[in-house]
Amino acid sequence: MAASINHNEMRNANEKLVLQQIFNNRLISRTQISKNSGLHKSTISSIFDSLFDKNLIVEVGEGESTNVGGRKPSLISFNKKYGYIITFDIGRRHLRMANFYMNGQLINYKSIPITQNSGEIILSLIKKLVVENAINDTIFGLQGIGLSITGVIYKNKITYSPFVDFSGIDLATELSNEFNVHTILENEANLSAIYLRDFIEPNNPQTYENFISVDIHNGIGVGIIIHNELYRGIFGGAGEYGRSILIDRENKILTEELFSEDALIAQAGQLSHNDALERNEFLVMYEEKNPEIIYITKKWVKNIAQILYNLFQIFAPEAIYVNSRIIFHEAEIYKDLNSELVALNSPIPTNLIEPKKDIEYSTLYGALALVTRSILDLSDNFELTFSN
Numbered sequence: 001m002a003a004s005i006n007h008n009e010m011r012n013a014n015e016k017l018v019l020q021q022i023f024n025n026r027l028i029s030r031t032q033i034s035k036n037s038g039l040h041k042s043t044i045s046s047i048f049d050s051l052f053d054k055n056l057i058v059e060v061g062e063g064e065s066t067n068v069g070g071r072k073p074s075l076i077s078f079n080k081k082y083g084y085i086i087t088f089d090i091g092r093r094h095l096r097m098a099n100f101y102m103n104g105q106l107i108n109y110k111s112i113p114i115t116q117n118s119g120e121i122i123l124s125l126i127k128k129l130v131v132e133n134a135i136n137d138t139i140f141g142l143q144g145i146g147l148s149i150t151g152v153i154y155k156n157k158i159t160y161s162p163f164v165d166f167s168g169i170d171l172a173t174e175l176s177n178e179f180n181v182h183t184i185l186e187n188e189a190n191l192s193a194i195y196l197r198d199f200i201e202p203n204n205p206q207t208y209e210n211f212i213s214v215d216i217h218n219g220i221g222v223g224i225i226i227h228n229e230l231y232r233g234i235f236g237g238a239g240e241y242g243r244s245i246l247i248d249r250e251n252k253i254l255t256e257e258l259f260s261e262d263a264l265i266a267q268a269g270q271l272s273h274n275d276a277l278e279r280n281e282f283l284v285m286y287e288e289k290n291p292e293i294i295y296i297t298k299k300w301v302k303n304i305a306q307i308l309y310n311l312f313q314i315f316a317p318e319a320i321y322v323n324s325r326i327i328f329h330e331a332e333i334y335k336d337l338n339s340e341l342v343a344l345n346s347p348i349p350t351n352l353i354e355p356k357k358d359i360e361y362s363t364l365y366g367a368l369a370l371v372t373r374s375i376l377d378l379s380d381n382f383e384l385t386f387s388n
Helices: 002-024 030-037 041-053 119-132 171-179 188-198 255-259 261-271 279-287 291-315 325-329 331-343 359-376
Strands: 057-062 074-078 084-090 094-101 106-113 142-149 152-154 157-160 182-187 211-216 220-226 229-231 245-248 251-254 319-323
Touching: 002 030, 002 041, 002 074, 030 041, 041 057, 084 119, 084 359, 094 119, 094 359, 106 119, 106 359, 119 142, 119 171, 142 171, 142 188, 142 359, 152 182, 157 171, 171 182, 182 188, 182 359, 188 211, 188 220, 188 229, 188 319, 188 359, 211 291, 220 255, 220 291, 245 255, 251 255, 255 261, 255 291, 261 279, 261 291, 261 325, 279 291, 279 325, 291 319, 291 331, 325 331, 325 359
Parallel strands: 084 142, 142 182, 211 319
Antiparallel strands: 057 074, 084 094, 094 106, 152 157, 211 220, 220 229, 245 251
């Protein structure tokens, strides 16, 4: 019995290794997998049969023969049409959604304004969008749902949500029961970090095993990757930097109440006598060189630099990625931020990475990666590279 169990465990481990090789390479042969993995070709062929039966892989042509001739090798690819995954980003003022094939290829994207903070209404809207955006060109249809949440997630349940009232609502269970698929919830900053780990940009292949992703939007959240694994802390509470306390003599003030994007825009709204000022309007005022807006933005940048400096001192990461739409849209602000960080004269290197062009989609892609890993049973221990 023990020998049988060991054999099954070995077979399962080898199958995951082969599937990882196929997933990470657009086209690959048995011979190349054998070289990469150290597995014997006969073992790989047996595993291929299993993966073909599951419709996880497809044969897509022939490669080049070797210098000594012989048969051309068959080329194998991960079957992106196995199924599709839908992901959602639940923000303070928006609900973003995207459909993906399982290799990471985007099918479609939508952004819907949110005017109410009712969890029941948002759940109903998500169910409606899942039905309306069904994809019909895959073998097994919908395979999973991923949700990005501003707040704290523990054991796939929301334990803290500052902007949307999800009291008494078990999102994962509701959606899993409705659609009979994997449903995974995760904090937005954590998903941004997963995206940065799992999606490689063709023109920038530099990757890090220890880094931090700082999301500065409605609040301030931090996603922490240590040795290529996401660090969640106890009860999923790691990275809630915005909830850290600043002590101003008699008053205790949360960091994000002063230094989030929302806080900066609210301050600009007070100066312009517009309590409903939006981010785009703020950016227009900045581009028009409004002196008051320039002044408060420079002060804001100094404070963000101090936050980043503190994170470098606490974690000593290889790099920190900063995700902020304001910083992304204004290259001058990023340059000022980097200069302010350098001026703080850190005793350890401060490798600051500017926001990515697809910052709007990072949480959606991160949720895709998380759900795909769950479906394929490939944990963080398996390095996966998704298409983008």
